[in-house]
Amino acid sequence: MNLDLVAQxxxxxxxxxxLYALLGVSFGLVYQTSKIFHLAGAIPLAAAGxxxxxxxxxxxxxxxxxxxxxxxxxxxxxxxxxxxGYLPLIERKASLLSLFLVSxxxxxxxxxxxxxxxxxxxxxxxxxxxxxxxxxxxxxxxYQSGFLTITRLSIVQLIVSWVLVLIxxxxxxxxxxxxxxxxxxxxxxxxxxxxxxxxxxxxxxxSLSSLLMGVAGLLVTTQFVANPTMGLQxxxxxxxxxxxxxxxxxxxxxxxxxxxxLLSSLSGIxxxxxxxxxxxFTILFLTLLVRPQGLFGKAxx
Amino acid sequence: MVLITLGVSLNLxxxxxxxxxxxQSILFGVGAFTAARLALPTRTPDMADNVSGIGYxxxxxxxxxxxxxxxxxxxxxxxxxIPAVRIIRGEYLILLxxxxxxxGQQTMVVAKSVTGGAxxxxxxxxxxxxxxxxxxxxxxxTLNIAIFMAIVTLFVIVIAQGIANSPFGRILKTIRExxxxxxxxxxxPVAPEMLTFGITAAIAGGxxxxxxxxxxxxxxxxxxxxxxxxxxxxxVLGGTGNVLGTIFGAIILGTLEPILRAVLGxxxxxxxxxxxxxxxxxxxxIRPNGFLPEGVKFKPFSKSKNEIVALTQSxxxxxxxxxxxLTQSTSEEVLELKVLKKSFGGLTAVNGASFSxxxxxxxxxxxxxxxxxxxxxxxxxxxxxxxxxQVFLRGKEITGLSEIExxxxxxxxxxxxxxxxxxxxxxxxxxxxxxxxxxxxxxxxVIKPRASRLREKEVRERAFECLAVLGVSDKADQLxxxxxxxxxxxxxxxxxxxxxxxxxLLDEPTSGVDPSNVEGVIEGVMKLREIGCTxxxxxxxxxxxxxxxxxxxxxxxxxxxxxxxxxxxxSNKELSDLYFGG
Numbered sequence: 001m002n003l004d005l006v007a008q009x010x011x012x013x014x015x016x017x018x019l020y021a022l023l024g025v026s027f028g029l030v031y032q033t034s035k036i037f038h039l040a041g042a043i044p045l046a047a048a049g050x051x052x053x054x055x056x057x058x059x060x061x062x063x064x065x066x067x068x069x070x071x072x073x074x075x076x077x078x079x080x081x082x083x084x085g086y087l088p089l090i091e092r093k094a095s096l097l098s099l100f101l102v103s104x105x106x107x108x109x110x111x112x113x114x115x116x117x118x119x120x121x122x123x124x125x126x127x128x129x130x131x132x133x134x135x136x137x138x139x140x141x142x143y144q145s146g147f148l149t150i151t152r153l154s155i156v157q158l159i160v161s162w163v164l165v166l167i168x169x170x171x172x173x174x175x176x177x178x179x180x181x182x183x184x185x186x187x188x189x190x191x192x193x194x195x196x197x198x199x200x201x202x203x204x205x206x207s208l209s210s211l212l213m214g215v216a217g218l219l220v221t222t223q224f225v226a227n228p229t230m231g232l233q234x235x236x237x238x239x240x241x242x243x244x245x246x247x248x249x250x251x252x253x254x255x256x257x258x259x260x261x262l263l264s265s266l267s268g269i270x271x272x273x274x275x276x277x278x279x280x281f282t283i284l285f286l287t288l289l290v291r292p293q294g295l296f297g298k299a300x301x
Numbered sequence: 302m303v304l305i306t307l308g309v310s311l312n313l314x315x316x317x318x319x320x321x322x323x324x325q326s327i328l329f330g331v332g333a334f335t336a337a338r339l340a341l342p343t344r345t346p347d348m349a350d351n352v353s354g355i356g357y358x359x360x361x362x363x364x365x366x367x368x369x370x371x372x373x374x375x376x377x378x379x380x381x382x383i384p385a386v387r388i389i390r391g392e393y394l395i396l397l398x399x400x401x402x403x404x405g406q407q408t409m410v411v412a413k414s415v416t417g418g419a420x421x422x423x424x425x426x427x428x429x430x431x432x433x434x435x436x437x438x439x440x441x442x443t444l445n446i447a448i449f450m451a452i453v454t455l456f457v458i459v460i461a462q463g464i465a466n467s468p469f470g471r472i473l474k475t476i477r478e479x480x481x482x483x484x485x486x487x488x489x490p491v492a493p494e495m496l497t498f499g500i501t502a503a504i505a506g507g508x509x510x511x512x513x514x515x516x517x518x519x520x521x522x523x524x525x526x527x528x529x530x531x532x533x534x535x536x537v538l539g540g541t542g543n544v545l546g547t548i549f550g551a552i553i554l555g556t557l558e559p560i561l562r563a564v565l566g567x568x569x570x571x572x573x574x575x576x577x578x579x580x581x582x583x584x585x586x587i588r589p590n591g592f593l594p595e596g597v598k599f600k601p602f603s604k605s606k607n608e609i610v611a612l613t614q615s616x617x618x619x620x621x622x623x624x625x626x627l628t629q630s631t632s633e634e635v636l637e638l639k640v641l642k643k644s645f646g647g648l649t650a651v652n653g654a655s656f657s658x659x660x661x662x663x664x665x666x667x668x669x670x671x672x673x674x675x676x677x678x679x680x681x682x683x684x685x686x687x688x689x690x691q692v693f694l695r696g697k698e699i700t701g702l703s704e705i706e707x708x709x710x711x712x713x714x715x716x717x718x719x720x721x722x723x724x725x726x727x728x729x730x731x732x733x734x735x736x737x738x739x740x741x742x743x744x745x746x747v748i749k750p751r752a753s754r755l756r757e758k759e760v761r762e763r764a765f766e767c768l769a770v771l772g773v774s775d776k777a778d779q780l781x782x783x784x785x786x787x788x789x790x791x792x793x794x795x796x797x798x799x800x801x802x803x804x805x806l807l808d809e810p811t812s813g814v815d816p817s818n819v820e821g822v823i824e825g826v827m828k829l830r831e832i833g834c835t836x837x838x839x840x841x842x843x844x845x846x847x848x849x850x851x852x853x854x855x856x857x858x859x860x861x862x863x864x865x866x867x868x869x870x871x872s873n874k875e876l877s878d879l880y881f882g883g
Contacts, residue, residue, distance in 0.1 A: 037392050085582070097319060098585045100395065101537055105585070108530050109578025112571045120571075232526070236403060239396055274411050281404030288384030288393065 004147035009265050015154040017261020018161035019216060021254040023234055024241030025165050026212035028253035029172075031242055033181055033205045034090070036099045040081050040106040041238065042231025044074035044210035048217035049125075049226035050114060056127045056137070063127045063137040070221075071214045078210020081106060082202055090202075107232065114228040122225035138222060157219050164212060165254045172250055177204060240284050246294025255296055305551040306454045308535040309461050310504035312547045315536050318497050319477035324381070324398035325532045327405035328502045330524025331377055332370035332509025334409070334416050337425045337519060339366040363428040367510040374506025375499045382498045394498070402526055409521035421520030428514050435515060446515040453511060457504055458544055464500075465544075468740035468757055471725070471733050473497060478722040485682060485716075486734040486800050487708030488741075496743055527574070534577045538584055618770055618831055635660045635835045636681070636712070636804055641690035642859075643676055650676040652859035653690070658804070663826065663836045665846045665867070668856035669879065674839045675717070677856075678806050682714045683707040694804070709736075713802035717809045719793045723782035727773065727792045730781055732764035734799040767795040770832065771825040787818025791825050798829065805829060807838035811845055823849055847871065 030038045052070030055061045061069060085102050126134045140153050172178040180201050183191040192198060216234060217226075237260070245256020260280065267279040287295060307325055314320050341358030361369070381401050384393065409416045416422065427442070428435040428449065435449065436442035464470050476483050476490045483490040513519050531554060539550025554577055561569030561576075636658040643651045651673040658664045666674045679685040681692055683704040691700045699707055713734075721730050738760055739745045740753040768774040771791040776784060781792060790810055797805045810826060811819050819842075826849055829836050840846055846853060847867055854864040855876055862879075863870055870876055 035392075037395055089585070094585070095319075096392075097321065100321065101533075102582050102585050104530060104533065105578045105581030107578075108527075108534075108581065109575045112574035112578070115571050116568070116575070233403065236399055240400060243393070243396055274407065277404045277407040278411070281400045284400055285381070285384065285397065288397070292384060 008148055009268050013262035013265030015158055017258040018158045020237055020241050020257030020261040021165055022161040022212055022216050023238030024253035024257035025168050025250055026209045027238040028242045028250045029205050029209045033185055038103055040103040041213055042107050042235040043110045044078040044213040045217035045234055046231040047077045048074035048214035049221035053123045053125050053226050060128045067218055070218055074214030075207050075210045078206050082206040111228040122227045124225045125221050153223050244284055244287050246296045252296035305548050306457050306508050307505055307532045308547040308551045309457050310501050311532050312536045314497055314501040315541050318473050318494055320394050322398045323529050324402040325505050326524045326528035327402045328374045328505040329509040332374045332506025333513035333519050335370040335373045336366040336510030337422050337513045339369045340426050363514055367507055370510035371503045371507045375503035378499045378502030382495050402529055416521055423518035425513055425517050467746055468738045469743050471729055472741055475722055475733050479720045482720050484704040485714055487705055489705055534581050633660050637693040639691045641680055642688045649859055654861050656854045656861050656864055658837050660835050661833055662851040663830050663849055665850035665853045666839045667853055672856040673859040678714055711803040713797045713800040714806035715793050715797055715808055719789045721781045721789055726778050728764050728777040730792055731767050731795045731799045732760050734796045735760045735763050736801055764799055767798040770828050771795045787814045787821055790814055790822055794825055804835045809839050811842055
């Protein structure tokens, strides 16, 4: 076995795993609070990418502003999905199945709307320079040490993802908001009795989750491109990270994402990268078979 | 047509069990490629190694190809569902099928030796019956395929209807609406659910095979996630649990594409997703049950009425008492609890409770809220695992057995809420609890149809008797949602009776029942004693307890404070102070 190769794959595993962890925490937030299989989480992700690309290109925003704009769009859309889509149904005590169906409907319609508005092509993030010419927003130099390489944007991804993951974990585990979330999750009736407004908690959670999705969307867009269907595969990864890590803890979701990224990357030692989705599915299947509660979950089920 | 059949097959799963599969499309594809490989001619030496698109296979006739596809997809589906049903949570099935769909799409592109990679396989021989043309390349053949598909679709619809109206379907509906009940009456929800998923998949696989044989060429791109979502939409739009609705939904969504294409040109295809996506959302809000909800049926599909002759309450009691084969006089202790303990986190709910329940008597568990009464029920029935302590049934230890095993050994329980399936009739709700039903095993319906039908008649008779004992047999054919709450409670008790269990645990049988109906419930519970059942109930109404119970066990803060005859306990000043808050 080639040790250099293993080390290189481990590095890219960490990089992609940190994105997976971010996605896992984003979905873990929603799923733990509301039990909604929030497939429509793909929407804020794509919205952030498109928001940034569009504002840079059409409004000639500088790069930092277009990134912020993208995030704002994703948070706004995430909150709207909750307010117009889920909340009315939750208040009618609709089943989780119908919530999922709404989510499914949204995630079918939205990418097509993007296609209708922005066309079917991949859109790279480009900004106008001071000379008025379109250019790539970030230099992305490659750092090299011996055989190992890593790009600057990968380092950014590592840092941004983990800082955000830690902040969210801190909020959920240590603050009043986090306690309201726990209360709402474990006993909604009691939570409302002690004055926790479930709508406010849901709104905060969905906004926070959409923010994370938006960041993920920007990370993807800056390194690759934005395209209409970009959301779904990442959404699924997020969900797999949650169930793989264990639905009972957010930290588990983050670690689940990281381990998933590492494993799928390291599988490249034996298999080509086109096998990655298959590897991910197999890992998920085997984990649930042996440990239904997930890798880091408590056996409460 | 393909869409109708796929829709009908998913409707089995979504409509009957309330589970969503996002992998219908890939299973359809698995069937298609299996059939293609079975049907393609064997490789001959003069064939070039890698002629693009032309494959070779096992040279089997078309019917073997279809059968092979059905078997392969059935097995594939069972394997995928193993982790999902072990946890009995719908989200896991969504997750696994979604992941399988996406992983499978990739596999199809990668597994070149089977699927021919992204370009797929071509040259698949068409179906041949005599010399009728079934090739998709000619007009005549296309028409014949349509006719063939219509027959297949009809066949699938008949199977789906048969399943829905069988005892097997009855269990599935109960799983969908009240999953917790299924194991409490001693039946496993796992096998029926897996089997239904398997059948749903197998039908998709079979249709995939027909698709491959009629198209002659298939590519992995045919079997994408969009198709899976489309199939789910068809079922949801049409109305889950209603076959006609599904057909309707399939026709509408199926004709949408050509219309849009005609009006908008090539961009029409994009609009289709927008339209059915929004339709999905709107439907969930406006008509959550679809265009044609479950229960809306047309004459030919409606079930024949009950031919069970009415019988009087006393007759029913006699019949059931005989089958129970119990004498009422024995005063042996049937159920014995020894130092049971259970805590939740820091809260100790039950702290070393010991008492026993004599045979053929009605024992009431009383005590203030939070005394641990329901927790004790949950430990006896195996819903919770006791932290320590033991439970004995007829002298045999049952601690640590699963809910299903305990129910089978003779303890059934009701819940504070009734947990009936509202869209089913009272009779069906009771019938589901009758043990040893042949027709609950799908295989029996196929290989022993007569015996299954006979047994089903007995089952329905038994269910009717149970309803008669509780005095609600006149409501046997009504939907539970149309019954008063008091009657629903009685139906729930009848369901307990139908389990043939000796010990019946009733959790607050009169809570929420309006005063005019309370008498009916009291009567009903007394009838249980008459039959020879041992009853243990949790009750707050002192009136009820004094009228009914032979013995009472007073609990507070997880320990037994006193037990004995009801009069003794009620005359104890200390206890009544505690109970009524002094």
